[in-house]
Amino acid sequence: MLVDIHAHVDDSAYDQDREQVIERIRENDMIVINSASDVPSIATTLELAEKYDFIYATLGVHPYEAAQVNEKELERMDQLLSHPRVVGVGEIGLDYHMEELDKKLQQKAFIDQLELANKHGMPVVIHDRDAHKDTLDILKSHMKVTGIMHCFSGSYEMAKQCIDMGMYISIGGVLTFKNAKKTVEVIEKIPLERVLTETDCPYLTPEPFRGTRNEPVYTRYVVQKIADIKGMEYDEVMRIVYENVKRVFAKIR
Numbered sequence: 669m670l671v672d673i674h675a676h677v678d679d680s681a682y683d684q685d686r687e688q689v690i691e692r693i694r695e696n697d698m699i700v701i702n703s704a705s706d707v708p709s710i711a712t713t714l715e716l717a718e719k720y721d722f723i724y725a726t727l728g729v730h731p732y733e734a735a736q737v738n739e740k741e742l743e744r745m746d747q748l749l750s751h752p753r754v755v756g757v758g759e760i761g762l763d764y765h766m767e768e769l770d771k772k773l774q775q776k777a778f779i780d781q782l783e784l785a786n787k788h789g790m791p792v793v794i795h796d797r798d799a800h801k802d803t804l805d806i807l808k809s810h811m812k813v814t815g816i817m818h819c820f821s822g823s824y825e826m827a828k829q830c831i832d833m834g835m836y837i838s839i840g841g842v843l844t845f846k847n848a849k850k851t852v853e854v855i856e857k858i859p860l861e862r863v864l865t866e867t868d869c870p871y872l873t874p875e876p877f878r879g880t881r882n883e884p885v886y887t888r889y890v891v892q893k894i895a896d897i898k899g900m901e902y903d904e905v906m907r908i909v910y911e912n913v914k915r916v917f918a919k920i921r
């Protein structure tokens with residue numbers, strides 16, 4: 669079973685042909701975890717997960733929208749996390765790439781949502797962009813559940829630290845890019861038992877489609893690249909990643 673653990677199929681990029689994109693997921697016998705990124709997408713993500721039995725949901729608010737994480741929304745998320753189709757909290761984290769975003773506000777939203785995950789004993793899907801140190805510090809002091817570094821872009825040393833904390837490394841299309849040396853090294857060195865696969869679609873389309881809109885079925889190019897790097901068969905990589913997915917997300921079987 670091919671698994672995309674992090675997709676945004678509810679994104680407006682699919683408004684013209686969402687049904688076809690989802691049909692291709694079905695034809696390829698995949699499991700997709702759709703990730704919310706703000707308050708409106710919590711509703712659209714849930715809608716998809718309720719409608720299709722091969723789509724699951726993670727609910728959370730991305731650091732860009734940290735200001736949306738108030739008491740009322742936290743309470744609502746707290747209730748929704750018990751929904752049978754919701755498998756985790758995400759995407760949440762820190763993004764220091766855009767200077768104008770308030771770091772303290774991001775950190776508070778991140779910690780508040782981590783506490784929710786702890787309360788529900790659910791895995792968290794972490795977004796970390798240009799904020800490695802603060803992300804790891806907050807995870808070390810607040811996370812009591814399994815964490816997934818989504819669209820991992822860090823060094824092997826960072827991957828090793830995450831793995832030592834019991835976390836998983838999720839790999840997307842960037843691995844297939846020509847300049848992906850650092851990520852290739854990460855895959856060479858870490859055990860496949862700690863690797864998950866994703867697209868983060870509609871963004872970060874793998875080769876050979878780089879530059880066009882991404883979609884979940886392209887996860888296969890990420891799996892193929894991992895197989896090439898590890899010197900393994902495609903099917904074996906897919907099987908081990910699926911085992912990892914079932915270990916991390918208790919509601920997925």
Ligand SMILES: [Zn+2]
Binds near residue numbers: 674676703705759868
């Ligand atoms: Zn994402």
